Amino acid sequence: MNLAPLTKSIRLRLLLWLAFLFVCILTGFGVTAYQFQRITRLREIDDEFEQRVAALSADARKSLPLDSLPDAPPPAEDSGHRLPSEPGVPEVNPRGRTIHLSVETQRLIDEWDTNGFYFAFWSQDGDLLKKSVNAPAGLKLPEHLLPDTVFRVRARGDFREAFHFTEMGECALVGRNIAADLAAMHRFALLLAAVGAAVLALGLGGSGWLVSRALRPVEKISDAARRIAGGKLSERINVAETDSELGQLANTLNSTFARLDTAFARQRQFTAVAAHELRTPVSVMLTHTQNGMAGGCVNEEHREAFEACLRAAQRMRRLIETLLALSRLDAGQETVRRIPFDLSRTARDCVDLVRPLADERGVKMFTEFSPLEIFGDSERLAQVVTNLLANAIQYNKPNGEVRVKLERQNNLAELAVSDNGTGIPAEDLPRIFERFYRADKSRSTGGLGLGLAISKAIVEAHGGTIEVSSNVDAGTTFTVRLPVA
Amino acid sequence: MRLLVVEDEPDLLNGLARALRRAGYAVDLAADGDGGLYKAEGTDYDAIVLDVMLPKMDGWELLARLRKTKRTPVLMLTARDQTADRVRGLDTGADDYLIKPFDNDELLARLRALIRRAAGQTHSQIEIGDVVIDTRARTVARAGQPVTLTAREYAILEYLALHRGEVITRTALYEHLLDESDDTLSNLLDVHVFGIRKKLGAELITTRRHQGYCIEK
Numbered sequence: 001m002n003l004a005p006l007t008k009s010i011r012l013r014l015l016l017w018l019a020f021l022f023v024c025i026l027t028g029f030g031v032t033a034y035q036f037q038r039i040t041r042l043r044e045i046d047d048e049f050e051q052r053v054a055a056l057s058a059d060a061r062k063s064l065p066l067d068s069l070p071d072a073p074p075p076a077e078d079s080g081h082r083l084p085s086e087p088g089v090p091e092v093n094p095r096g097r098t099i100h101l102s103v104e105t106q107r108l109i110d111e112w113d114t115n116g117f118y119f120a121f122w123s124q125d126g127d128l129l130k131k132s133v134n135a136p137a138g139l140k141l142p143e144h145l146l147p148d149t150v151f152r153v154r155a156r157g158d159f160r161e162a163f164h165f166t167e168m169g170e171c172a173l174v175g176r177n178i179a180a181d182l183a184a185m186h187r188f189a190l191l192l193a194a195v196g197a198a199v200l201a202l203g204l205g206g207s208g209w210l211v212s213r214a215l216r217p218v219e220k221i222s223d224a225a226r227r228i229a230g231g232k233l234s235e236r237i238n239v240a241e242t243d244s245e246l247g248q249l250a251n252t253l254n255s256t257f258a259r260l261d262t263a264f265a266r267q268r269q270f271t272a273v274a275a276h277e278l279r280t281p282v283s284v285m286l287t288h289t290q291n292g293m294a295g296g297c298v299n300e301e302h303r304e305a306f307e308a309c310l311r312a313a314q315r316m317r318r319l320i321e322t323l324l325a326l327s328r329l330d331a332g333q334e335t336v337r338r339i340p341f342d343l344s345r346t347a348r349d350c351v352d353l354v355r356p357l358a359d360e361r362g363v364k365m366f367t368e369f370s371p372l373e374i375f376g377d378s379e380r381l382a383q384v385v386t387n388l389l390a391n392a393i394q395y396n397k398p399n400g401e402v403r404v405k406l407e408r409q410n411n412l413a414e415l416a417v418s419d420n421g422t423g424i425p426a427e428d429l430p431r432i433f434e435r436f437y438r439a440d441k442s443r444s445t446g447g448l449g450l451g452l453a454i455s456k457a458i459v460e461a462h463g464g465t466i467e468v469s470s471n472v473d474a475g476t477t478f479t480v481r482l483p484v485a
Numbered sequence: 486m487r488l489l490v491v492e493d494e495p496d497l498l499n500g501l502a503r504a505l506r507r508a509g510y511a512v513d514l515a516a517d518g519d520g521g522l523y524k525a526e527g528t529d530y531d532a533i534v535l536d537v538m539l540p541k542m543d544g545w546e547l548l549a550r551l552r553k554t555k556r557t558p559v560l561m562l563t564a565r566d567q568t569a570d571r572v573r574g575l576d577t578g579a580d581d582y583l584i585k586p587f588d589n590d591e592l593l594a595r596l597r598a599l600i601r602r603a604a605g606q607t608h609s610q611i612e613i614g615d616v617v618i619d620t621r622a623r624t625v626a627r628a629g630q631p632v633t634l635t636a637r638e639y640a641i642l643e644y645l646a647l648h649r650g651e652v653i654t655r656t657a658l659y660e661h662l663l664d665e666s667d668d669t670l671s672n673l674l675d676v677h678v679f680g681i682r683k684k685l686g687a688e689l690i691t692t693r694r695h696q697g698y699c700i701e702k
Contacts, residue, residue: 275564275565276538276564276565279564279584279585280494280497280564280585280586282585282586283494283497283562283564283585283586283587284494284497284500285586286586286587286589287497287500287501287504287589288496288500290504290588290590291500291503291504291507291589294504294507295507313586317586320586
């Protein structure tokens with residue numbers, strides 16, 4: 001029960017979501033701030049334009065000849081210097097229209113200065129009446145789309161220009177190169193992006209720390225759970241914060257572990273008690289049947305009865321021993337000895353032990369052993385090998401073959417016991433290591449149905465594995481792998 | 486040979502008694518720890534078969550107390566086969582242990598070995614001149630020819646042979662060959678010794694007047 005990858009993925013998922021949220025919020029905030037700043041700046045610029053266009057327009061009105069606008073006051077005499085006009089552009093249009101700029105207007109649109117405003121004025125016929133020295137080339141009369149005098153703005157590359165048509169159809173235009181303003185806005189956008197990135201990094205770092213902190217109890221719980229699963233049943237999770245959700249989880253787990261501990265303790269106790277309570281009656285049966293048989297039985301019928309009882313008692317005795325060994329291995333009570341021994345010698349002894357059985361069944365045995373020293377309990381492992389050999393002989397066909405091979409595969413001792421017998425049906429294969437499970441439902445072979453279960457338990461107590469592969473009518477192979485050192 | 490069996494399960498106690506008597510032993514019985522200790526301290530048994538789980542006083546306790554006064558060989562019967570239990574048994578002074586359930590043959594073999602070791606013998610065959618006693622098969626041969634002895638005759642011969650060189654008093658023979666419920670031998674000891682001498686030669690067993698019998702080294 002390794003929880004580490006899970007917590008990592010929870011952390012990852014939380015952080016990804018947080019990153020997503022941060023990016024959304026920061027982007028929204030940044031875009032809004034940028035737009036707000038941009039609109040405000042442009043409106044400021046436009047306000048400046050409007051002021052100047054209005055001044056220009058007012059000057060133009062004042063410069064009108066009296067006959068064309070009878071109620072207008074006569075043009076005021078200029079006190080300041082007159083604007084020089086571009087050469088080639090007539091100061092006076094063919095109809096004698098002139099425009100005088102007032103001092104205020106000249107101050108507002110200081111064409112010599114650096115504030116960059118320029119102006120142009122067109123007659124109602126579209127003739128350029130006047131334009132400032134700094135006006136950019138390619139300046140064109142705006143289209144007069146609607147017959148109104150509304151102040152309008154147009155953008156031409158880096159230039160922004162404001163204009164309006166007077167009621168007489170003349171056009172006043174003021175413009176300025178706003179490249180610097182645009183660059184400032186661009187810088188502002190970059191600044192926003194940089195601040196956003198910094199906030200994102202800071203936020204993610206902080207979130208990562210918070211998430212780790214929040215998940216640390218989970219790691220502690222999973223560590224404790226792992227140690228408990230590893231056999232330290234008395235261990236508990238140290239619950240510091242009892243009221244939090246994780247504290248409740250830890251408490252729940254602790255009570256589960258306590259129950260588990262109790263269950264194992266009860267199992268151990270049961271094993272000890274069962275050992276005594278089961279063995280004593282079987283002892284009585286064995287002693288009395290053996291006495292009865294030794295006493296010279298009255299007749300053949302009695303003798304058969306005694307023999308049946310004796311067989312049953314012997315069988316019960318093996319059953320008890322095996323079950324107790326299994327339950328002790330289960331409870332981890334029985335730690336196997338770790339003594340170095342030559343597995344090939346043990347395997348050879350086992351082969352010799354079952355040879356009479358093989359001869360009786362006409363089964364040939366072939367062995368291929370290389371000396372291999374491993375650490376373990378040779379008696380217990382001999383039990384495994386004998387079990388596998390007996391099975392291979394018992395479930396073989398007459399004149400069948402059993403092959404035993406022991407070899408070293410990297411750091412593992414690999415013992416394979418193969419037969420060419422009837423094989424095990426595929427649906428039985430996953431269950432053959434279960435207790436009392438028999439592929440042969442007739443129970444005619446007289447085994448206990450525990451051999452493979454105890455073999456598996458013993459092999460696993462040695463830190464090894466046991467596996468089976470089988471083909472019906474082709475044979476079965478059991479492979480035991482044990483660590484060499 | 487006289488044995489004490491201490492076992493609280495009555496059926497097992499009776500079964501053991503029957504099996505051991507059939508094998509030629511004189512057998513005393515005790516069903517709890519107190520009674521077992523009382524008998525074990527009062528009599529020189531050749532061996533004691535002692536169950537671990539007993540009422541009143543368990544096998545460990547009995548053994549520990551007995552070892553203060555006697556070196557009688559003790560075979561522990563235990564229903565637990567944990568290594569810790571075995572080690573404890575042997576450390577406390579048990580001479581052997583047997584895990585229940587056991588075969589009668591194994592119990593008998595272990596008892597024979599125990600008694601033999603206690604008497605300083607290492608083989609199951611004892612040779613005295615041309616007489617060979619096989620304690621396993623409980624048979625006697627003279628010059629290669631099997632000789633048939635009665636159970637009593639065999640018991641007396643085996644005891645004297647195991648304690649070869651020692652003078653065994655009549656009382657000791659009574660003690661070791663008869664159990665507490667048996668007094669049939671009392672006046673017949675001389676008859677049995679006469680039978681042995683007749684079958685195996687008069688010089689095998691010497692009589693020490695007012696002391697007892699002896700097989701000379």
